[in-house]
Amino acid sequence: MQANSGRIPSTDASLLKQINYVRILGLLRCHSGLSRAEIARRTGLTRSTVTVITAELMADELIREGAEMASQPGGGRPGVKLELNPDGAFFIGAAIEADHVKAVELNLAAQVTHRLWQPLTKNDPDTVIHQLVRSIEQLRQFNPLGNQRLRGIGLTIPGTINRDGVLIRVPGLNWYGINLRQYLEAQIDLPLFIDNDANAAALAEVYLGSAMQSNNLLFLLLNEGVGSGIVVEHRIRRGANGTAGEVCELVIDAQDSVGSEYGQPGSLGSLVGKAGLLRQYWQRGGEAADLDDLVDALKRGDAIAHSLVSQWAYRLGKGLINILDILNPEQVIVGGPLTVLLPYVKNQLNQMLEQELPRNGQAGFFSTPHSCWQISEFGEDASVIGGAVLVYQSLFQVPDLVLLGL
Known part of the structure; x- marks a missing residue:
C-alpha cells in the first residue's frame, strides 16, 4: 500500500484554485472595496493564497485596485481597496417578445451600457431569428472594447423550453417544437445561453436585484x-x-x-x-x-x-x-x-x-x-436583463461543480 504524501492531486488543486478564484470574485461582487486582508478574513483563506488569486484576477482585468483604506490605530501600511473592473467583462442579453426583439449589454458592474429595441416585421422563426442576430451584431458594434471582452449571449423566450433548448410552445408567436439552439449556434460565435423569460428574470433578481x-x-x-x-x-x-x-x-x-x-x-x-x-x-x-x-x-x-x-x-x-x-x-x-x-x-x-x-x-x-x-426594479426589462444574467452568473460559477450539480 502506497503511503499518502499529503499533497493535493493536481486535478484537485486545479479545482480548488477555480473555487477560490470564483469565491473572491463573488465576494467582491457583493462587497466592493475590500482589502486583501479583509478578503482573507471573510473567506478563511491564507493571505498568500488571496495575494496569488487577486493577482490573477487583476491580470485577467476582472478586478482593479481602488483607493487606500484609512490607516488603522497602531500604524502599519493601510490596505488597498479591491473592486470589480466594470470594463473587465461584458454580457449581452436578448429577449424575443410577441411583437418585438430587444437586447441589452451589461458590464461587469451590472450597468446597462447599450440597448436596442426592434419591432418584429413577421413572426415566423426565420425572420425573427434573423432580426435577433442582426440586433446582437449591432449591439456588438457599439462597444469595440465590450466586443473583445464579451462573455456570451443570453436569450430569453416567452414560452416553454426544455433543457436542450427546444421550444415546446411559444403561444404569442405560434411556435411549437423548434430547436432554437440549433438555429442560433450556426450564426453566433459565442457561448449561448437560452432560458424561459421568467426563469431568467428570477435570476436577475438573485444576482442583481432585491433578492440577493x-x-x-x-x-x-x-x-x-x-x-x-x-x-x-x-x-x-x-x-x-x-x-x-x-x-x-x-x-x-x-x-x-x-x-x-x-x-x-x-x-x-x-x-x-x-x-x-x-x-x-x-x-x-x-x-x-x-x-x-x-x-x-x-x-x-x-x-x-x-x-x-x-x-x-x-x-x-x-x-x-x-x-x-x-x-x-x-x-x-x-x-x-x-x-x-x-x-x-x-x-x-x-x-x-x-x-x-x-x-x-x-x-x-x-x-x-x-x-x-x-x-x-427592472420593470418591463426584467426578462432581457435576465438574459444577460444567464451569462453573467457563469462568471461566478465553477464549471466542474455546475456539471456535478453542486
Whole structure:
C-alpha cells in the first residue's frame, strides 16, 4: 500500500484554485472595496493564497485596485481597496417578445451600457431569428472594447423550453417544437445561453436585484401571458423536464368560458396576461390600442378601466395565493410590462393577501418578518436583463461543480 504524501492531486488543486478564484470574485461582487486582508478574513483563506488569486484576477482585468483604506490605530501600511473592473467583462442579453426583439449589454458592474429595441416585421422563426442576430451584431458594434471582452449571449423566450433548448410552445408567436439552439449556434460565435423569460428574470433578481439575500424566491412575470421563475437556495428549480413554473394554466375563475392562446378558459394566463386584459377592456366598451392607452384611461379616471383593473387585481391575487400555498417562498417579486398597473391596486392586493394568508405560526407566507412581495426594479426589462444574467452568473460559477450539480 502506497503511503499518502499529503499533497493535493493536481486535478484537485486545479479545482480548488477555480473555487477560490470564483469565491473572491463573488465576494467582491457583493462587497466592493475590500482589502486583501479583509478578503482573507471573510473567506478563511491564507493571505498568500488571496495575494496569488487577486493577482490573477487583476491580470485577467476582472478586478482593479481602488483607493487606500484609512490607516488603522497602531500604524502599519493601510490596505488597498479591491473592486470589480466594470470594463473587465461584458454580457449581452436578448429577449424575443410577441411583437418585438430587444437586447441589452451589461458590464461587469451590472450597468446597462447599450440597448436596442426592434419591432418584429413577421413572426415566423426565420425572420425573427434573423432580426435577433442582426440586433446582437449591432449591439456588438457599439462597444469595440465590450466586443473583445464579451462573455456570451443570453436569450430569453416567452414560452416553454426544455433543457436542450427546444421550444415546446411559444403561444404569442405560434411556435411549437423548434430547436432554437440549433438555429442560433450556426450564426453566433459565442457561448449561448437560452432560458424561459421568467426563469431568467428570477435570476436577475438573485444576482442583481432585491433578492440577493433570499434563499427562496417566486418571480411572477406579467406579460402577454403569465409565467413564473422559482428559486430555491439560489438556484432555479426546473422540474423533471425543465418546464417548472408554467403557472399560466392555473384555473382561477371556473365560470369564465373564454380561453386564449395563453391559457385555458378561466386560467391565470388567459385572464391576467396582457392579451386577455386588453380583450376584456374592449369587450366592456373601452378603447385601448395597447397597455399605454389603458394606463392613460386609469389616469383620466375612466370607470371601465378602474373596474376592470380592480377585477384583474383580484384574479392576480387569487392566483398568487394558490401559488404561495404550494411553494411557500420567502419573497415574491412581480415584474414585466403589467407592473405599471400595480400602483393602482397595491392596497387591494395587500389586503387580499393579508386576509387569505396566515401571519402567525409556523407556516404561510407571512410566518417570517421579512416575507414580502414587491415590484421588480427592472420593470418591463426584467426578462432581457435576465438574459444577460444567464451569462453573467457563469462568471461566478465553477464549471466542474455546475456539471456535478453542486
